[in-house]
Amino acid sequence: MEEEFPKEEEDFLSKPDHDSVLQKVCANIDANNGSIKELKYGKASVVLETSSKMVMDKTGLIHSGNIFSSAAYSAMLAVNHPNAIVIGAEVKFLAPIELGNEITFRAETLQEDTKKREVKVEGFVLDIKIFDAMFYVAVFDKHVLSLHIVKEMEKRMD
Template structure:
């Protein structure tokens, strides 16, 4: 009986989660942008714990740029392509945050078959929606810095 139970445990522990994917983007990002709680094909969840370093003032109001950064991080993770960059966003900050608040950002890629992707990102404190955005992400064949766009433009001018 005990051997049978151990075999079941072993099978469960070795079972692959086919929904989970390997992180291919933002591998060098600062931990203050949040931590990955879930990464699946076309979606990601990022957890942000706000700190004093993010405060605008003595009362502890969190700078909105920190929220944007974590949301953009979640959006890029949901696309999970190392040649992807944010090219635009429509953002709504729905409530102020203070030092110590914990935010969950949920990102969902709306389509995955084009070079321009739309990613819906929502942020929650407990069950309260405090952030809502649509991120526009371009996916290139090569890393954007290897494209040498400026050099090519100079060649055409000269």
């Protein structure tokens, strides 16, 4: 009698990539915040190519607000929930950035099952760590602005 092996429903080439996810946040964000390099469950990577629009002086120093914005974008992508917002951050700028530098931000959520999430974000120019942060992201059942609109409408009806 021949030994029977359980049939695999799919071979490894046709299996879906369970790590990849669809982008649910920041769909209309300006390209100056960076471009998505990787988007997986609980992780994201964003590349920021510095431009002359980000320069704050004649030496080519990039404004830290542009760096923060791209890091926050990567944090939001890591959470990837349409009703999430950044509610806080602890940030360290470890080195100045100049025009022409390309920064790669790597974001990873530290827990997935709470309404308040911590997201670790690190930024690198080549292999040099230039940015380190912890972002705090709140996840709501409904969009945060719709909650305020409903309350305002109720007040006006009284």
